[in-house]
Amino acid sequence: MRNCEQLAPLYEEYALGVLEGEERAELEAHLASAGDPCVSGVAQARWVVSQLALAAPDAQPPSALRGKIMDAIKANGDSARAVAPIEKPKPSKQGAMFPLWAWIAAAALALVTGYTIRQMNNQNDQLAQLRKQMKLATMQNQALQNQLDMDRMVAMVMMSPDSIPLKLMPKDKNMPMVHAYLHPQMGVAITADQMPALPSARTLQLWFVPKSGKPVSVAIFRPDAMGQIALVAPVNVPANEIAAFAVTDEPAGGSPQPTTPIAWMAQVN
């Protein structure tokens, strides 16, 4: 049996889930009896492996998803805003001895209480509605602000004297041209108008093609409702190592390598 030090190189592979057979069994048996150093080593490996999640192409979740999640927890009735169950009063042993006037008073009190609760519920509903509207307005403001920020970044890259303007020519003559501006520090800005709408299961993906090697993904994007594109994405290699930029049509979420023919392309060097 190997010790902690000998098994340490396997921690990341274990966290990744690729270990199998004897190696996996040996490590698991060791972890079951090992002390803190090994357990904490595996926990650190889990953190390292979890960071591979950030290599996934950036994708915007559907705007309705947030509401669906919140509706689901409310539907389960376990939201903090749900009204707490009212404890049932224990039947009184003296009940039968209450005079009639006491029963009438109790009934009147119950009616008034019921009315008040109903009014309060109505007000709570209105308040919740107002909060929802405010939240929506805040989100819309934020979305507009983000769009504005992105437009500013695009304008900065476009106007910089250090940027190299490129024209990504469409393979299909009915498609509009995509403009790109490659800046040595800020990355690449791309803009286009009158782009056709994409099916929800598809996305456009921008690649740079190095002088040697395979295309490298730069960004995935979709035209907005007006058919416009304006974005800036980082490019982590110097311009003189890039042979071309290209855009392909890919499944939503993007692809590790192009899976369809090039739809737009511009030579760089």
Added chain:
Amino acid sequence: MLLAVVQPWPEGKQPTDAVLMERLLQRDSGALEALYDRYGRPVYSLVLRIAQHPSSAEEIVQDVFLQLWRSADRFQISRGPLEPWLFTMARNRALDFLRLKREKQRRREDSDSDILPSAVVRPDPEGDIDRTRRAEKIRALLGSLPEAQRRAIELAFFEGLSHSEIAAATGEALGTIKSWIRGGLLRLRESLEEASS
């Protein structure tokens, strides 16, 4: 367009994950909304990359956040940060979906799907490296690996394949696959440690 939605917090500043998890334990649905605003996008990106299907990804992400709501008491901030815990749970769920898709005859076993990720420890919890920078670092690192080595790591992480399954899928020798993955993960660790220091 790439848009992020930020939920305003009454105090005018963003609460930490630990504070939000504490509020989640008190059944504060606002805390879940804030956590979704913080992590919804990277979790969705990860799940979509694995599931490759937007409507399935949506269901899985919903499932992940509902699980977070239901299992908040099983998360201990003292044992590690929330982000990797959430990523691990999302990956497990998405890989479950992928495996189910591959083996339609097998019925989903609740015991598998309800397994929560074990403790994760970030070497430098106080490190001020934002997610975007880390993402750039990781993408750059993967981009710098030889294509076949990068593909092997992607098959492991995004498709949940084991050493021998990757060897079979790529036609490479098992020893080569092990060496590629071990080397790639070592470089990933070094790169993240370097970024944290």
